Amino acid sequence: MSPSSAVFNLSLLRAGATLSLFIFLSIPRAALATNPFTGYAVDFPDPNDVIAGNFGGRFSGAVATTVEWAKNRAAYGPWSVTNKPVVAPSGDKHDYMSWAPYQWPDCSKAGNTTALSPSDMWKTCAYVFRDGQVNPDRETIKDFQAFSNLSDAVLYNSIAATLQNESSSVYSQNVAKFINTWFLDADTGMNPNLNYAQMNRGPNGQNGAYTGVLDLRGFAKIASGILILRKSGNTDWTADLDAKMIAWCNKYIDWLQTSPSGKTAGSSTNNHGTIFVNQLAGLKLIVKDVAGAVNLTQTYFSSTYKGQVAANGDQPQEATRTHPYHYRNFNIAGMITNARMLTYADPTSKPWNASSNGATIQTTIDFLMTTDPSVKDEQNNVAEIYPNIAAIASVYGDPDGKYVKFLNASGFPYADDATFLWDQPLAGGDLSTNTTSGGGSDGKSGKSGAIASGLGLLAHLGLPALFLLSVATQL
Ligand SMILES: *[C@@H]1O[C@H](CO)[C@@H](O)[C@H](O)[C@H]1NC(C)=O
Ligand SMILES: *[C@@H]1O[C@H](CO)[C@@H](O)[C@H](O)[C@H]1NC(C)=O
Ligand SMILES: *[C@@H]1O[C@H](CO)[C@@H](O)[C@H](O)[C@H]1NC(C)=O
Ligand SMILES: *[C@@H]1O[C@H](CO)[C@@H](O)[C@H](O)[C@H]1NC(C)=O
Numbered sequence: 001m002s003p004s005s006a007v008f009n010l011s012l013l014r015a016g017a018t019l020s021l022f023i024f025l026s027i028p029r030a031a032l033a034t035n036p037f038t039g040y041a042v043d044f045p046d047p048n049d050v051i052a053g054n055f056g057g058r059f060s061g062a063v064a065t066t067v068e069w070a071k072n073r074a075a076y077g078p079w080s081v082t083n084k085p086v087v088a089p090s091g092d093k094h095d096y097m098s099w100a101p102y103q104w105p106d107c108s109k110a111g112n113t114t115a116l117s118p119s120d121m122w123k124t125c126a127y128v129f130r131d132g133q134v135n136p137d138r139e140t141i142k143d144f145q146a147f148s149n150l151s152d153a154v155l156y157n158s159i160a161a162t163l164q165n166e167s168s169s170v171y172s173q174n175v176a177k178f179i180n181t182w183f184l185d186a187d188t189g190m191n192p193n194l195n196y197a198q199m200n201r202g203p204n205g206q207n208g209a210y211t212g213v214l215d216l217r218g219f220a221k222i223a224s225g226i227l228i229l230r231k232s233g234n235t236d237w238t239a240d241l242d243a244k245m246i247a248w249c250n251k252y253i254d255w256l257q258t259s260p261s262g263k264t265a266g267s268s269t270n271n272h273g274t275i276f277v278n279q280l281a282g283l284k285l286i287v288k289d290v291a292g293a294v295n296l297t298q299t300y301f302s303s304t305y306k307g308q309v310a311a312n313g314d315q316p317q318e319a320t321r322t323h324p325y326h327y328r329n330f331n332i333a334g335m336i337t338n339a340r341m342l343t344y345a346d347p348t349s350k351p352w353n354a355s356s357n358g359a360t361i362q363t364t365i366d367f368l369m370t371t372d373p374s375v376k377d378e379q380n381n382v383a384e385i386y387p388n389i390a391a392i393a394s395v396y397g398d399p400d401g402k403y404v405k406f407l408n409a410s411g412f413p414y415a416d417d418a419t420f421l422w423d424q425p426l427a428g429g430d431l432s433t434n435t436t437s438g439g440g441s442d443g444k445s446g447k448s449g450a451i452a453s454g455l456g457l458l459a460h461l462g463l464p465a466l467f468l469l470s471v472a473t474q475l
């Protein structure tokens with residue numbers, strides 16, 4: 001709806017009460033942009049910041065997008081590892097499973113593929129590695145996709161729950177249901193191990209690979225979501241659910257710390273090592289082992305990080321990959337997540353000042369901003385840098401405006417993205433979303449940011465305050 005048609009409708013509103021329902025529902029929606037859902041690699045919005053809810057006027061677009069994303073992801077749930085059409089080699093339907101993406105069957109020494117049933121082929125044919133070529137039959141098993149959607153559903157529904165100003169809402173009910181179904185329920189729950197993650201097939205396979213540990217990186221988001229509900233006293237996150245989830249996570253932590261796959265992932269020097277810490281530190285925060293989370297993330301910055309970043313901010317181990325723009329961004333997202341977790345767990349820590357050859361996390365972004373994604377044909381990966389830039393600008397500041405300039409020039413509506421909520425105080429919100437004149441302030445009133453923006457438009461058009469109050473109540 002254009003502003004002029006809004007004025008037109010509002011003049012009708014003054015005339016007729018029957019039209020009012022249509023109008024006050026449609027105006028705030030038309031005034032708010034929401035970004036299409038994007039599944040970002042990893043993140044950890046600080047639960048205390050989310051609960052403080054500093055989401056006034058200029059965050060109205062980000063608030064609306066967050067609620068949209070919460071609903072969008074919830075529509076795919078609940079999820080369970082017991083839904084897949086194939087059972088892991090253990091024969092236990094509660095075992096998580098995914099197949100190694102670049103492995104292809106070679107049945108030349110085992111009859112032929114037309115003579116073999118798929119399940120015979122998976123066991124008897126040799127599997128060969130074809131780098132970068134994803135075997136499409138990987139899609140047969142959707143445990144990875146399901147966990148990825150689950151982790152976004154938990155994060156955005158937990159944030160949406162705090163926006164409701166109620167101790168129970170459909171959003172927190174979603175989180176409780178999704179966590180219970182995936183992890184805890186006796187019929188549908190997942191065993192706390194990744195014995196069959198990114199497994200190889202064939203006579204020498206049938207076991208998970210250490211690379212499969214990356215499959216559950218969404219635990220960083222899940223940790224943020226659970227802490228948000230726990231710390232805000234949400235009544236849908238019950239003591240029973242909390243205790244059961246802590247027990248589940250303790251068993252899985254044990255697997256991550258003692259299994260060969262977990263140990264190899266944890267000692268990896270590249271993005272696998274960074275993102276292993278995201279996952280394990282997130283789990284430690286869930287089980288209230290704050291000292292353990294601090295130790296892990298501090299150790300990351302004092303050791304692994306120092307081997308990852310060159311003086312100019314490049315990441316040599318990611319630069320040599322087939323898709324370096326993607327892998328550099330992926331690892332930076334992991335660094336940012338580790339820094340956010342450490343800052344949350346120990347506010348006196350200084351991870352943003354951690355340096356490798358003189359280079360901080362900021363230096364890695366500054367370097368990446370100078371590289372061209374089209375060099376390796378990665379135009380489709382360009383959007384991966386936006387949330388990373390926004391995070392860096394929010395922490396290190398943007399005195400010469402170069403980060404805002406980059407984001408603005410890209411055309412990405414970053415101030416309407418969900419991430420803008422926790423990438424405060426990055427600038428830009430008022431410039432790109434204040435077309436409605438941005439009612440409300442950036443103060444703690446923020447629970448009703450979306451409403452405030454609609455109200456801003458109405459106020460601008462001169463409607464009486466008393467009427468506006470009744471609109472707000474009914475929304
Ligand atoms: C946007 O709104 C905020 C208040 O929410 C205000 O402080 C700021 O000046 C506005 N910016 C523009 C460009 O109108
Ligand atoms: C492959 O299997 C089909 C169906 O059983 C059979 O007709 C065909 O002869 C086999 N080909 C080879 C090369 O084994
Ligand atoms: C996960 O979300 C994507 C859309 O982003 C959807 O296409 C897919 O079906 C979902 N998968 C599951 C298992 O929820
Ligand atoms: C939130 O709820 C409390 C208690 O119901 C109420 O006093 C307060 O005014 C509400 N705040 C907002 C911003 O709606």
Ligand SMILES: *[C@@H]1O[C@H](CO)[C@@H](O)[C@H](O)[C@H]1NC(C)=O
Nearest residue numbers: 294295296297298299300302
């Ligand atoms: C982390 O814990 C290990 C084992 O207890 C200890 O040796 C190490 O010094 C700790 N590291 C940090 C950074 O606290």
Ligand SMILES: *[C@@H]1O[C@H](CO)[C@@H](O)[C@H](O)[C@H]1NC(C)=O
Nearest residue numbers: 350351352353354395396397
């Ligand atoms: C880095 O350290 C300096 C000096 O202690 C401090 O002033 C600055 O705020 C720190 N930067 C960040 C991003 O923490």
Ligand SMILES: *[C@@H]1O[C@H](CO)[C@@H](O)[C@H](O)[C@H]1NC(C)=O
Nearest residue numbers: 401404405406408409428431
């Ligand atoms: C953003 O881009 C628009 C044009 O697309 C320009 O008018 C505006 O000044 C830019 N804002 C900033 C902060 O760079």
